[in-house]
Amino acid sequence: MADIISxxxxxHMNLIAENILSFLDHTSLQSCEFVSKTWYLVIRxxxxxxxxxxxxxxxxxLLQNLMIRRQLEAKHDTENDEFLYKKLFYAQQTLEQNWSSGQxxxxxxxxxxxxxSICTMDACRILYGLRTSPSVPSSIMVWNRWTMESEHYLVGHQEWITDMQICGDLIFCSYYDGTILVWNLKTKEVVQQFQDQEVVDWVVIHAAHGLLITCTSISSGPTDRDTLVTIRRIHSPTEMTIEKTEEISNMKVNMLVSDDNYFAVVLSSSSGNCxxxxxxxxxxxxxxxxNNLISSDDSYAYHSGWLVTGSSEGIIKVWNPVTQTCVQTWNSQEKIEDLHLSSRHxxxxxxxxxxxxxxxxISDCSNLENQPSPSCLFQINGTEEVSIMDPSLIVDELQVLTISVKDIPNTNASSSALTVRDFLN
Incomplete structure (x- = not known):
């Protein structure tokens, strides 16, 4: 039998040999590596x-970016690992198996x-916003997500942190009095500081698509709230210019996130009924x-074009918000207090x-209505004391993170602990 590849x-038709082997699945490709040195070199x-x-x-x-970043951070090798993508392929198979089996x-x-008081993360780092007393400025702890080592400790504004986001080497942080600080992690310095409104109730921020969106909730009456939205163009870490502002009457921003196509904004009325x-x-x-997808007692999350709601009766619904259709509904049999979403879970x-x-x-978006209702993959018994002030839960494709905050007896201090559930290890 002729050895066509050799x-x-x-x-000198290596490109044709590579094209032939490119149609193989991972099991066949791995077997081909052992045929001969020539086959191995063609594959490599x-x-x-x-x-x-x-x-x-x-x-x-999103998963691809996370896995590559994790592998590079863990190995401290960004260029020379010739087996990187083979490792990533098998790591992805392992990840899917672990989620399915609850391992x-x-x-x-x-x-x-x-x-x-608040926690966020990206593919590289975890950020913790620390609560403070009126006499102590708020601060931010920055940890390497994969080595779990402390990288930075940033002392900021006097007020409590209301929202926080990391984008590359920039940290965007808002405070209860309406102040916005932008930190550059390379220099560990504040490169921007501004305040859109002096009398505020709450501030939500989000940076994406070259814009920084600031939503400032303003008291407009004893129980009423208006929202001032400021849109800034991010030209550089030190240059951000206001493109426009708008005011949303009698509404407060509860959530502001983004994907490749949209900013998703959830607004609630002062009464909470709308x-x-x-x-x-x-x-x-x-x-x-x-106006009719989210009820007042629902938990909800938006990710990658999908909206998921969970009711106090345990009903979970998956929505296509563009078409305003519910594509699947099922009963979780548990009262839902909180709901988070990744691109997969x-x-x-x-x-x-x-x-x-x-x-x-959403694996078969064309036939969701005829799919059986999902069954629970697994259950995690919470070991943390949950309170309304806890940031408590962060989810992505690789990990589930929870944070507990406990008062230290006979003192005015608190202690915090992070629990990481890693589905790739």
């Missing part, structure tokens, strides 16, 4: 593992005698406004602090 290489030099990994991951860009590694990390979802374009123009929490994981049922 003959093609002998005839043609970067066929990278091609295969990107092909199977093309619909999962994860739990790590507990004490944060010290601090009281965490909740609407706005989908805004990348220049923050409102293109869809939906739904995590709910009940009043006892128990976490429940579900697949986000």
């Amino acid at each position: 003959l093609l290489v002998k005839w 030099n043609g970067k066929l593992w990278e091609w295969l990994y990107r092909r199977v991951s093309q619909k999962k860009p 994860y590694k739990t790590s507990l990390k004490a944060l010290g005698e601090v009281s965490v 909740i609407k979802l706005q989908l805004r374009s990348v220049d923050f123009q409102c293109v869809h406004e939906i 739904i995590i709910t929490r009940n009043a006892d602090g128990k976490l429940f994981a579900w697949n986000l049922p």
Whole structure:
């Protein structure tokens, strides 16, 4: 039997050999590496593992970015690992199996005698905003997400932190009095500071698509709230200019997130009886406004074009907000106190602090209505004391993070701890 691959290489037709092997799945490709040195070199030099990994991951860009960043951070090697994409491919298979079976590694990390009021993360770092007394400025702890080592400690404004986001080396942080600080992690300095309104109730911020959106809730009466929205263009870390402002009467911003296509804004009336979802374009123009998807007692989350709601009766609904259609509904059998969403999974929490994981049922978007209702993948018994002030839960494709904040007896101090449930280890 002729060795077609070796003959093609002998005839200097390596590209044709690579193209033939590129049609193989991962099991066949791995077997081909052991045929001969020639076959191995064709696979390596043609970067066929990278091609295969990107092909199977093309619909999962967020997961792809996370996994690459994690591998590089863990190995401290950004250029020279020729087996990187082969490792990533098999890591992704392991990740899917672990989520399906509820297998994860739990790590507990004490944060010290601090009281965490808000927490966020990206593919590289975890940020903790610390509560403070009126006499002590608020501060931010910055940790490397994969080594769990402290990288920075930033002392900021006197008021409490209301919202926080990290974008590359920039940290955007808002405070209760309306102050916005922008930190540059390379220099560990504040590169921007501004305040859109002096008399405020709450501030929500979000940076995406080259814009910084600031939503300032302003008291307009004994019980009424208006929202001042300021849109800034981010030209550089030190240059951000106001493009426009708008005022939203009698509404408060509860959530502001984004994906590749939209900013998603959830607004509630002062009474809380009216909740609407706005989908805004990348220049923050409102293109869809939906009034009937979210009820006043619902938990909700938006991610990658999908809205998921969870009711106090335990009903979970998956919505396509553009078409305003509910594509799937099921009963979780648990009262839902909190709901979080990644591009792949739904995590709910009940009043006892128990976490429940579900697949986000969007694998076949054309036939969602005829799919069976998802079953719970697994349950995590909460070990943390849950209170209304806890930032408590962060979810993405690789990890589920919870934070507990406890008062230290006979003192005015608090201690915080981080629990990491890692589905890749």
